[in-house]
Amino acid sequence: MRVWLLDTGTLVIDQSHITWNQGAGTPVRFPTYGVLVEHEDGLLLFDTGYDLEHVNEVLPFELPEQEVSQTIPAQVELCGFAASDVAMVVNSHLHFDHVGGNKHLPAAEVLVDAREIAQGRNCEPFEALGYSDRTWDHGAARLVPISGDVEVAPGVRLFETPGHTIGHYSMLLTGAPDSRPMLFIADVTYTQDSYDRGVQAGFHHDPVAGVRSIQRVKDLAAEHRADIFLTHDLEAWGTYRHAPEHYTI
Ligand SMILES: [Zn+2]
Known part of the structure; x- marks a missing residue:
């Protein structure tokens, strides 16, 4: 299958959000991106970046570029391809910087953890900014609630990795036997440094689940000999x- 990383711009947050309670006072610019996968069942997109207008309006302090x-x-x-060619969207979770492009993909089924959908519609007060872009929940959206680990197409597997949010998924792509699988861990950890040290982001729903999910993606990477792709690490x-x-895998 062919795999493209779609650049959806950058944002800025404080280091203490990247590594919980550590490094306060240092602003860090970080990337956001989607993963477009062409496989035998059609075109799939994992995460859709942020909407510039929304961030300028609601979170201008994240200095969107x-x-x-x-x-x-x-x-x-x-x-x-055209946006209308995308047959399936998977949102790792429903934070604003992972769902902003959903509204541009009218033909797609949208797979999201069932608990995440409920949380996105009625979140805890401390999560309100994270879930502030609700445009994924438009009237014509074809939401498909999922739960548990699931193979959505041959070689495209989703693994439950909650903690950062209540219903967070990571995606493993497995191709030809002689190619390296690719593991996209979304927001389990933001950066290589936080992955290596096992430090989750300051923003999380359940820190105990978050620690277990960091171990889970490390175990998955080892078991499948997969390359890890960090989501919010500019380097x-x-x-x-x-x-x-x-990438061709
Ligand atoms: Zn997030």
């Missing part, structure tokens, strides 16, 4: 291939 070329429709076109992002370049 996003060109028109870094929106989901533009990025999908860069790979040779790591610089080492990845960006659309229209792609």
